[in-house]
Amino acid sequence: MEPKNCLQSNELFHRAQQVIPGGVNSPVRAFGAVGGSPRFFSHGQGAYIYDVDNNQYIDYVCSWGPLILGHSHPKVVNAIEKATHKGASFGAPTSIEVELAELITKIMPSIDMVRMVNSGTEACMSAIRLARGFTKRNKIVKFSSCYHGHTDSLLVKAGSGLLTFGIAGSAGVTQDSAEQTIVAPYNDIDAVEDIFNKHHADIAAIIVEPIAANSNLILPNPNFLPGLRKICDKYNSILIFDEVITGFRVALGGAQELYNVRADLTCLGKVIGGGMPVGAFGGRQDIMQLLAPLGPVYQAGTLSGNPVAMAAGLATIQELQQSDTYTQLSTTSAEVCKIFSKYPQVSARHIGGLFGFSFTNEEEFKLFFHAMLDNGVYLAPSAFEAGFVSTAHDKQVLSETAVAIEKSMKVLEEVAI
Numbered sequence: 062m063e064p065k066n067c068l069q070s071n072e073l074f075h076r077a078q079q080v081i082p083g084g085v086n087s088p089v090r091a092f093g094a095v096g097g098s099p100r101f102f103s104h105g106q107g108a109y110i111y112d113v114d115n116n117q118y119i120d121y122v123c124s125w126g127p128l129i130l131g132h133s134h135p136k137v138v139n140a141i142e143k144a145t146h147k148g149a150s151f152g153a154p155t156s157i158e159v160e161l162a163e164l165i166t167k168i169m170p171s172i173d174m175v176r177m178v179n180s181g182t183e184a185c186m187s188a189i190r191l192a193r194g195f196t197k198r199n200k201i202v203k204f205s206s207c208y209h210g211h212t213d214s215l216l217v218k219a220g221s222g223l224l225t226f227g228i229a230g231s232a233g234v235t236q237d238s239a240e241q242t243i244v245a246p247y248n249d250i251d252a253v254e255d256i257f258n259k260h261h262a263d264i265a266a267i268i269v270e271p272i273a274a275n276s277n278l279i280l281p282n283p284n285f286l287p288g289l290r291k292i293c294d295k296y297n298s299i300l301i302f303d304e305v306i307t308g309f310r311v312a313l314g315g316a317q318e319l320y321n322v323r324a325d326l327t328c329l330g331k332v333i334g335g336g337m338p339v340g341a342f343g344g345r346q347d348i349m350q351l352l353a354p355l356g357p358v359y360q361a362g363t364l365s366g367n368p369v370a371m372a373a374g375l376a377t378i379q380e381l382q383q384s385d386t387y388t389q390l391s392t393t394s395a396e397v398c399k400i401f402s403k404y405p406q407v408s409a410r411h412i413g414g415l416f417g418f419s420f421t422n423e424e425e426f427k428l429f430f431h432a433m434l435d436n437g438v439y440l441a442p443s444a445f446e447a448g449f450v451s452t453a454h455d456k457q458v459l460s461e462t463a464v465a466i467e468k469s470m471k472v473l474e475e476v477a478i
């Protein structure tokens with residue numbers, strides 16, 4: 062195993078740091094937690110990505126979820142090309158927005174109506190505003206270790222990005238907005254009961270990742286999601302499922318299909334844009350009708366429902382509707398976990414197209430991360446992130462992954478000796 066030549070990446074990182082804070086446009090891309098400097102990528106094909114020094118890697122980040130069909134899927138590329146030729150944006154309605162909205166409402170029965178936005182952050186921010194407008198209450202309950210984008214009121218105990226850098230919240234968030242957020246431990250329904258006993262008259266909504274995929278990967282206890290549903294029904298609060306990661310990834314209909322719990326509002330993102338910047342939120346008609354121009358809750362966007370982004374999302378979801386996609390994705394993530402199961406110092410879990418693995422000790426992850434890079438596998442540069450597979454991760458990719466893991470674990474053993 063040879064460390065890779067990264068001259069071009071290092072040179073770009075040097076330039077980037079002069080003009081972009083930290084050299085990256087989103088903190089999770091930096092290598093702050095694992096040491097070293099980030100790779101700059103040039104192109105991707107299927108399960109593989111290539112950096113600017115032309116090193117090849119198997120990609121288990123998949124742009125943090127969106128690229129569920131792998132890189133440069135021909136149907137998605139074709140849809141984007143066609144849409145671009147017809148016009149990048151109108152700031153006026155187009156037919157493809159209606160098509161994607163119809164498809165989403167068909168796939169997710171809890172969604173009667175949906176509004177397109179440009180990111181998962183916007184989706185969660187808008188869903189919270191809508192829940193507050195509907196209930197005329199102010200407080201929201203969120204769970205530690207869940208991430209819902211970087212809106213002020215949701216940036217409290219917010220999972221991986223903050224955990225990676227060891228910070229509890231963010232500077233610049235006012236006391237007022239943080240005070241409206243009550244944080245509960247994930248999977249602890251008794252704690253939620255207690256909170257509602259005290260504050261129920263003020264609680265507009267519970268927002269939750271139905272599968273927590275921003276703190277490595279935590280699956281919900283069997284009583285957790287049904288328990289949240291019951292509490293919201295009892296106190297007339299809104300249950301918001303943030304399915305920005307899980308939607309179209311753990312099952313076509315998301316975690317709500319897997320666990321058969323109905324959300325009042327659902328936030329979407331990542332996969333529904335097929336790699337383009339898209340988010341969406343939707344749900345019960347009586348709530349959604351409060352949005353402007355129908356109702357008093359204002360929400361808007363110059364590029365919302367952008368035809369190029371809608372085309373990429375539509376092509377992606379149509380491809381996902383093929384019969385055995387989700388069996389294939391969960392077989393792949395199970396296979397990754399099976400490779401890890403040979404090593405007692407690693408625990409691994411998976412669901413649908415997601416997996417998580419953790420070492421008993423954080424130093425081991427750093428070593429493993431760099432050894433995997435040297436062996437041609439790109440993992441998220443943080444021990445707190447989930448792993449993402451795509452339909453392009455086939456048997457060949459998995460057997461190359463197994464070899465890389467085996468070699469990287471040897472490096473760990475050598476260091477330990």
Ligand SMILES: *Cc1c(COP(=O)(O)O)cnc(C)c1O
Pocket residue numbers: 179180181182183185208209210211270275303304305306330331340
């Ligand atoms: C990624 C993510 C978001 C934020 O989406 P952006 O498009 O990055 O703004 C919100 N919620 C969850 C669960 C996410 O994983």
